[in-house]
Amino acid sequence: MQITKEMLKEWNACSSGYEWFLNHFPEGGELQDVLSKCADESEIGYAQWLIKKAGPVDAVYEADEITGKHFFFAGRISCKSIAIEGFLLAGEGIEAGCGIEAGWGIEAGSSIEAGWGIEAGSSIKAGEGIEAGSSIEAGSSIKAGEGIKAGEGIEAGRGIKAGSSIKAGEGIKAGWGIKAGSSIKAGEGIKAGWGIKAGSSIKAGEGIEAGSSIEAGSSIKAGEGIEAGRGIKAGSSIEAGDDYGVFAALRIKISQWSTYGKVSAKTKPQNLISGFFEELK
Helix, strand or coil: CEECHHHHHHCCCCHHHHHHHHHHCCCCEEHHHHHHHHHHCCCHHHHHHHHHHHCCCCCEEEEEEECCCCEEECCEEEEEEEEECCCEEECCCEEECCCEEECCCEEECCCEEECCCEEECCCEEECCCEEECCCEEECCCEEECCCEEECCCEEECCCEEECCCEEECCCEEECCCEEECCCEEECCCEEECCCEEECCCEEECCCEEECCCEEECCCEEECCCEEECCCEEECCCEECCCCCCEECCCCCCHHHHHHHCEEEECCCCCCEEECEEEECC
């Protein structure tokens, strides 16, 4: 696709972006050439905006490996391994037979998939699912329009959010909240600095811990203890591991438990140590 100054005017490009384009492509330029120039000059915002306006292209970039500072492509990226210093951006999906690593962020219009791990210094964002054979790790947030799945752990400095399920062979950890449209499942523990919320069940091989509330549409089950800074709510049951406790309202005054520290389920959890139990009908 040829990008022209008339297109940019029609798309209401910002003045700085319009001037940048005219300085580099006074006669217009092919979409991929413009994206490559954005990569050369670290203009991530311009590249994201351009792909959103021009739309992804039906093309595939194939290579054994991708290295360098930034890499932007308007279509789908398919290669053995990716290890770049900066930002990785694709209009469609990103697929690597081995690992994907970016010093800054990773963003794809559709899915992100790696045979090994996926790691970004800042955020990881996919229009569809994110899947890795080993771990998924981001310095800030991880967000997927569909599910997130890792053979090992999932960890984000900020939040983790998925349109459907979140599943990890090992632990799940977020500095902020964890939210899934359906289930959250971890082979080890689940820990969030803020809340944990799932449309269906939450299940952990070890403990479940949240700085604020824990909520599931159906059941909550942990191999060890369950701890929440505020309330805990499950559509059916709440179950901690054998001889482990359920602790709610850890950050709430005792006098406010009945308001902000409720433990809501169809049956009262065994070993409920703190919190105000409310039976769901």
